[in-house]
Amino acid sequence: MSKKLNTNSNLYIVIYATVMVVIVAFLLAFVSKALQKKSDANVAIDKKSQILAALCIRSLDKDMVEAKYAEVVKEEKDLDGDHPLYVCEVDGQTKYVVPVKGMGLWGGLWGYIGINDDGNTVYGAYFSHESETAGLGALIAELPFQEQFKDKKIFDSDGNVALSVVKVGKKIDGLDEGSRCDALTGATLTSDGVDQMLKSCLGKYKEILNNNQ
Amino acid sequence: MAFLSKQNKEALVEPLNRNNPIVAQVLGICSALAVTAQLKPAIVMGLSVTVITAMANVVISLLRNTIPNRIRIIVQLVVVAALVTIVSMVLKAFLYDVSVQLSVYVGLIITNCILMGRLEAFAMQQKVLPSLLDGIGNGLGYAWILVVVAFFRELLGNGTLLGYTVIPQGAYDLGYMNNGMMTMPAMALIIVGCVIWANCAFNNRKNKP
Numbered sequence: 084m085s086k087k088l089n090t091n092s093n094l095y096i097v098i099y100a101t102v103m104v105v106i107v108a109f110l111l112a113f114v115s116k117a118l119q120k121k122s123d124a125n126v127a128i129d130k131k132s133q134i135l136a137a138l139c140i141r142s143l144d145k146d147m148v149e150a151k152y153a154e155v156v157k158e159e160k161d162l163d164g165d166h167p168l169y170v171c172e173v174d175g176q177t178k179y180v181v182p183v184k185g186m187g188l189w190g191g192l193w194g195y196i197g198i199n200d201d202g203n204t205v206y207g208a209y210f211s212h213e214s215e216t217a218g219l220g221a222l223i224a225e226l227p228f229q230e231q232f233k234d235k236k237i238f239d240s241d242g243n244v245a246l247s248v249v250k251v252g253k254k255i256d257g258l259d260e261g262s263r264c265d266a267l268t269g270a271t272l273t274s275d276g277v278d279q280m281l282k283s284c285l286g287k288y289k290e291i292l293n294n295n296q
Numbered sequence: 297m298a299f300l301s302k303q304n305k306e307a308l309v310e311p312l313n314r315n316n317p318i319v320a321q322v323l324g325i326c327s328a329l330a331v332t333a334q335l336k337p338a339i340v341m342g343l344s345v346t347v348i349t350a351m352a353n354v355v356i357s358l359l360r361n362t363i364p365n366r367i368r369i370i371v372q373l374v375v376v377a378a379l380v381t382i383v384s385m386v387l388k389a390f391l392y393d394v395s396v397q398l399s400v401y402v403g404l405i406i407t408n409c410i411l412m413g414r415l416e417a418f419a420m421q422q423k424v425l426p427s428l429l430d431g432i433g434n435g436l437g438y439a440w441i442l443v444v445v446a447f448f449r450e451l452l453g454n455g456t457l458l459g460y461t462v463i464p465q466g467a468y469d470l471g472y473m474n475n476g477m478m479t480m481p482a483m484a485l486i487i488v489g490c491v492i493w494a495n496c497a498f499n500n501r502k503n504k505p
Contacts (some may be wrong), residue, residue, distance in 0.1 A: 096364045105369060114382050118389040125392035145393075214400065228364045 091144055131156075136209035137180050137195035138173055140234075142224075156180075160295075166287055168295065171197075178206050179295070181288050185267040185280025190214040192223070192280055198237065202292035207245070208232035210277060220273030228267060236261045244285045248278040307418075308429040311437035316489065318441040320499055321494045323409040325400030327401050328442055329478050329484040337397045338446030342439025344387070344402065346432060348379045350413055355379075356419040363420075363488070372415045380405045445487045453478030 089095060131152040132143060143151055157168040169180040177200040185192045190213030197207035210223045222228055232246075236259065239245035245262035249255060250271070255263075266274035317323045324345075329339045352498050355375050356363070363371050373456035384402045395402065406413065419427040429468035450456055452475050463472065477483050 090364045091366060092361065096367055098369060099362070099364055100370070103374060107374055111378060111381055114385055118385050122385065122392070125388065129392065129396070291349035 110259065133209050134169055134180050134195050136229075137197035137207050138171055138178055139207040140173075152168070162291060164231055168288070168291055170295070173206075176200060179292060181279050181285070183284035185276055185283065186226070187212050187215050187223075187276040188220055188270075189216070192276050194277075194280070196232070196237075196281075196285070198292065202289075202295070203237050205232045205235045205237060209280060212273070215273050216270065219267065220270040222267050222270065223273060223277060232262075233262045238289055242289050245287075246281050246283050246285065248274045248281070250274070297442055299309060300423070304426050305428050307422075307426045308433040311430070311433040312440065313437075313495070314480045314499060315472060316437045316441065316495070317410045317413075317423045317434050319492050320440055321410075323413055324438055325485075325488065327404060328438075328445065328488060331398060331401050332442055332446040332449055332484050332487075333453065333479050334397070335446045337394055337441040339439070339473065340387070340391065340394045341398060342435070342442045343402065344383050345405055345408065345410070346435025348376065348405055349381050349414055349435040349438075350428055350431035352376050352411060353414060353419040353427040355416045357422060357424045357427035360420050360422075369412075369416075372412060376415070377406050377413050410438055441488070441491060444491055445484055449478045449484060453483075455492065477485055484505050 090099075104281060115173060123217060125147035128145060128148050132145075132148045135141070135148065135151060135155065136144065138155060140151060140155065155173060156169050156171045159172060160168045162168070167182055171178045171180055174183065178255075179198040179200070179202070180195050181198065182193065182195050184191070192210065192212050196209075198204065199206050206227045212221060212224060212231060215221045215223065235246055236244045237244060239257075239259065245259060246264070247255070247258055247262060248264050248266050249258070250266045251268075266278075311317060314320060318325065318328055327341065327345075332338045352372075352375050356372060359371070363463070380403065383405075384395070387398070387402060414430060418430045447457070450458075451462065455461060455468075455474050463474075
């Protein structure tokens with residue numbers, strides 16, 4: 084390294100910055116490509132284990148997920164390209180799993196709802212979130228919240244989505260006890276987000292589930 | 297210079313105790329609060345930061361004579377950002393569930409003050425070996441505080457360590473309860489405070505004649 088090189092000249096700075104950025108870009112692109120396959124596989128396994136969680140098959144070992152998924156999920160349908168439906172079989176009974184997606188307080192929410200073959204009764208539910216408050220909204224990702232959905236009815240007699248997440252003690256006209264789940268204390272906005280998510284995503288599935296039977 | 301001359305040893309050991317990035321310099325608190333609800337993410341986060349500080353220190357130290365003074369912060373940021381992105385991709389590929397738990401905090405290592413602080417204060421002036429040791433020292437100094445905080449938070453908050461239940465069922469039968477407060481970030485701040493207190497008390501006692 085020559086001592087006389089002026090590291091403060093404009094030309095040097097521009098060349099230095101350019102070379103640096105190009106090297107870094109190549110490096111990152113290379114690493115990303117090299118690891119792509121592995122991380123994609125992880126994402127796929129994670130999705131499968133979430134779908135299984137909606138069928139009350141939880142805390143499986145990572146290497147068990149693929150096998151169990153292949154055993155349980157019989158068919159992945161997507162009639163109009165926007166509403167996937169997973170047709171599954173658990174203990175000889177047909178179940179459906181549908182994905183839901185919405186907004187919480189700080190970021191996205193998503194989940195999977197397992198539905199019995201009557202197309203109306205919840206068999207299991209799984210929710211997760213991007214960045215809800217730990218200890219409050221983040222509790223939607225935990226078992227006690229998700230288990231209360233079991234055996235609730237999704238649709239009312241008019242075919243609208245009745246399944247709701249409502250604050251304990253709050254009265255809502257026309258809401259049947261069999262479709263009501265308790266909101267989380269201290270996480271009103273996250274709970275409302277789950278409620279909205281169910282309402283907006285499940286509506287379309289009334290028809291799809293009916294047609295599928 | 298011998299491998300472990302006095303200065304080199306200091307560069308490695310000082311940040312573990314007397315010059316600890318969290319306890320003494322109070323840097324990197326944000327992530328220390330966020331990822332310490334459980335032991336496993338805390339360990340992974342500590343190791344990630346150690347790897348990144350060590351490597352960033354080495355890279356900057358190698359380049360230190362060529363870096364134009366006017367854009368040195370930008371150069372440091374690019375190096376750190378590149379390393380962090382690589383670590384984050386490696387975690388996604390090999391430790392997926394941990395990377396989900398750490399979520400945004402791996403990316404936020406870029407803004408961790410410890411990194412920029414060490415690059416600007418140490419690696420820009422020092423040779424490669426001391427910079428490497430300084431990076432490892434500071435990373436481990438950060439890591440052990442995270443582990444201590446996470447140990448107490450997971451133990452008292454969930455009754456588990458690394459996911460294994462350690463508090464016997466008998467204790468719950470006798471009326472013991474997990475403290476849900478511990479899983480919230482606020483308690484991490486209080487535990488960090490206790491660690492700072494204990495560390496100061498320890499060092500002060502040692503310094504007395």
